[in-house]
Amino acid sequence: MANTLWYNIAIFLLISSFLADNAVVVLDAFHHVPNKIKNQPYRTGYHFQPPKNWMNGPMVYKGIYHLFYQWNPNGAVMEVNDTVWGHATSTDLINWITHSPAIKPSRPSDINGCWSGSVTILPDGKPVILYTGNDRYNRQVQNLAKPKNLTDPYLRHWTKSPENPLVTPNAVNHINSTAFRDPTTAWIGRDGQWRITTGSQEGRRGLAILHTSRDFVRWKKSPKPLHYHDGTGMWECPDFFPVARSDSHGVDTTTFREKMIKHVLKVSLSDTYFDYYTIGTYDQVRDVYVPDNGFVQDKTAPRYDYGKFYASKTFYDSVNQRRILWGWVNESSPEKDNANKGWAGLQAIPRKVWLGESGKRLVQWPVKEIERLRTTQVKWGNKVLKGGGTVMEVHGVTASQADVEVFFKVSGLDLEKADVIEPGWTDPQMICSLKNASSGLGPFGLMVMASKNLEEYTSVYFRIFKVREDSKEHVVVMCSDQSRSSLEKGNDKTTYGAFVDISPYQTLSLRTLIDNSIVENFGGKGKACITSRVYPKLAVGERTHLFAFNKGSQNVDVLSLSAWSMKSSL
Ligand SMILES: *[C@@H]1O[C@H](CO)[C@@H](O)[C@H](O)[C@H]1NC(C)=O
Ligand SMILES: *[C@@H]1O[C@H](CO)[C@@H](O)[C@H](O)[C@H]1NC(C)=O
Ligand SMILES: *[C@@H]1O[C@H](CO)[C@@H](O)[C@H](O)[C@H]1NC(C)=O
Ligand SMILES: *[C@@H]1O[C@H](CO)[C@@H](O)[C@H](O)[C@H]1NC(C)=O
Ligand SMILES: *[C@@H]1O[C@H](CO)[C@@H](O)[C@H](O)[C@H]1NC(C)=O
Numbered sequence: 001m002a003n004t005l006w007y008n009i010a011i012f013l014l015i016s017s018f019l020a021d022n023a024v025v026v027l028d029a030f031h032h033v034p035n036k037i038k039n040q041p042y043r044t045g046y047h048f049q050p051p052k053n054w055m056n057g058p059m060v061y062k063g064i065y066h067l068f069y070q071w072n073p074n075g076a077v078m079e080v081n082d083t084v085w086g087h088a089t090s091t092d093l094i095n096w097i098t099h100s101p102a103i104k105p106s107r108p109s110d111i112n113g114c115w116s117g118s119v120t121i122l123p124d125g126k127p128v129i130l131y132t133g134n135d136r137y138n139r140q141v142q143n144l145a146k147p148k149n150l151t152d153p154y155l156r157h158w159t160k161s162p163e164n165p166l167v168t169p170n171a172v173n174h175i176n177s178t179a180f181r182d183p184t185t186a187w188i189g190r191d192g193q194w195r196i197t198t199g200s201q202e203g204r205r206g207l208a209i210l211h212t213s214r215d216f217v218r219w220k221k222s223p224k225p226l227h228y229h230d231g232t233g234m235w236e237c238p239d240f241f242p243v244a245r246s247d248s249h250g251v252d253t254t255t256f257r258e259k260m261i262k263h264v265l266k267v268s269l270s271d272t273y274f275d276y277y278t279i280g281t282y283d284q285v286r287d288v289y290v291p292d293n294g295f296v297q298d299k300t301a302p303r304y305d306y307g308k309f310y311a312s313k314t315f316y317d318s319v320n321q322r323r324i325l326w327g328w329v330n331e332s333s334p335e336k337d338n339a340n341k342g343w344a345g346l347q348a349i350p351r352k353v354w355l356g357e358s359g360k361r362l363v364q365w366p367v368k369e370i371e372r373l374r375t376t377q378v379k380w381g382n383k384v385l386k387g388g389g390t391v392m393e394v395h396g397v398t399a400s401q402a403d404v405e406v407f408f409k410v411s412g413l414d415l416e417k418a419d420v421i422e423p424g425w426t427d428p429q430m431i432c433s434l435k436n437a438s439s440g441l442g443p444f445g446l447m448v449m450a451s452k453n454l455e456e457y458t459s460v461y462f463r464i465f466k467v468r469e470d471s472k473e474h475v476v477v478m479c480s481d482q483s484r485s486s487l488e489k490g491n492d493k494t495t496y497g498a499f500v501d502i503s504p505y506q507t508l509s510l511r512t513l514i515d516n517s518i519v520e521n522f523g524g525k526g527k528a529c530i531t532s533r534v535y536p537k538l539a540v541g542e543r544t545h546l547f548a549f550n551k552g553s554q555n556v557d558v559l560s561l562s563a564w565s566m567k568s569s570l
Contacts, residue, residue: 201234
């Protein structure tokens with residue numbers, strides 16, 4: 001599917017020190033959100049969405065965050081040939097100003113679409129963009145663009161290199177011309193040369209092709225790809241970055257203190273539309289990436305998010321020394337509904353991402369800036385959710401736009417009584433989808449985007465199983481069930497599930513960001529994430545309710561629950 005490429009994102013964090021001096025810059029009022037769109041029930045309040053039409057696609061330069069996203073200026077559907085680099089900036093990752101597109105098709109090397117790519121900040125502090133152009137022969141080629149005016153803090157205008165295209169697929173380099181896209185942020189290898197990796201496909205082999213360059217203009221294909229795996233199909237939007245072994249600080253792309261870091265390779269598989277990552281080592285001598293034991297770069301690899309989340313990218317936020325992950329979230333409604341709404345797709349709340357203590361999983365948490373949108377807080381102290389079917393409403397919060405965090409506790413005695421997991425239950429989504437799964441420990445959790453009488457709700461919950469009858473080891477599953485999310489029939493209501501790598505003898509936490517038609521869940525303090533899209537008919541705006549529930553047979557304690565109403569961002 002050649003037309004899946006544009007969910008891509010270039011991430012770019014440019015931090016601007018001259019913000020203070022330039023506080024009164026007159027911005028293009030390029031994207032005006034028409035009222036008929038502004039007032040729609042499913043339009044989100046605090047997630048980044050383009051003013052209209054279809055989107056998908058980020059940097060920090062001199063204190064200003066830049067989000068570049070794949071955007072179709074002409075409609076709420078994907079039209080590869082029309083794709084431009086939409087551009088928005090922010091000082092806090094939450095409130096965004098949209099500018100006119102940074103890059104539009106105009107040259108033979110990108111006339112059929114300006115597709116995804118990445119930003120690299122050069123050692124002199126200047127950002128450059130590498131992006132895929134769909135050229136006049138419909139070949140995928142790699143192009144370079146530079147800011148026209150570096151004193152403009154918003155970097156509104158970009159100049160394409162006269163040398164474009166810089167890399168062209170051909171018979172000599174054996175690159176597949178319809179499967180060569182989404183170059184990563186460049187890094188410098190031991191030999192002092194730049195490197196980029198680009199997604200590709202040869203037969204059913206997915207690969208991340210490696211190129212090197214001394215000057216960022218002339219690129220040479222390396223004899224070996226950075227990594228590949230057979231049977232996976234096309235690798236879209238590869239992302240390759242270091243993470244610190246011992247703490248949650250972000251690490252810049254060109255950091256090679258080998259004892260201190262691990263590397264992550266993420267690929268977006270166009271076969272499944274999910275983002276999979278492995279953790280491993282970048283062998284600088286052989287110039288290849290080697291996943292750690294237990295990781296395979298295919299659809300058995302862990303996912304950033306077990307719901308809807310694709311074509312994500314990270315960038316290093318040099319201002320706050322963290323690595324930030326941005327993902328694109330598609331609609332779950334039919335295309336005709338998207339056409340009626342006049343827009344489609346949005347960005348998940350940016351997440352800080354780091355290596356968890358186990359060294360085997362990444363952990364994600366909404367950037368702290370989001371907390372500035374919190375207003376009224378509702379708080380529960382200790383409450384028991386009695387076994388056998390308890391549903392308790394959380395009153396006093398704008399349930400259609402909220403940030404909720406709840407800490408559950410199950411008694412050790414009850415944990416010993418948990419059902420044993422069936423031997424074949426290795427797929428959490430399947431476990432969550434089984435309507436007949438017997439009770440015991442759970443399900444307990446939240447019912448969000450719910451109508452007053454529960455004609456509609458989306459339930460987000462935990463279930464706990466024992467590994468074996470005689471064992472004190474447990475498996476915790478987190479589910480997001482959309483099957484009752486809307487009285488409307490046409491939407492995709494797949495139930496999602498993820499294993500959460502925590503011991504239930506400790507507290508089980510769930511954080512849920514609710515925003516009109518999107519629900520983002522973070523289980524176990526960010527060890528497992530599930531994002532879903534819902535379109536209720538009754539549970540709209542003020543008619544939306546929030547409940548905590550326990551449908552298992554044993555009691556579950558809520559140690560605390562906080563729910564905040566959320567303001568809308570700009
Ligand atoms: C648009 O792009 C597609 C796929 O790359 C190509 O087949 C088609 O010819 C292009 N259309 C035009 C009008 O250039
Ligand atoms: C560059 O940007 C600065 C700040 O916005 C502006 O004052 C200046 O006029 C711009 N220069 C050109 C050549 O456009
Ligand atoms: C080239 O990529 C296309 C996807 O665009 C794929 O269908 C095809 O099998 C690839 N061709 C070869 C020779 O690998
Ligand atoms: C996005 O959602 C639309 C329906 O709204 C669907 O047709 C399309 O296949 C989806 N694309 C991806 C990449 O998930
Ligand atoms: C539940 O249903 C699945 C198939 O949907 C079946 O394989 C399983 O045996 C059933 N379990 C019980 C306990 O009935």
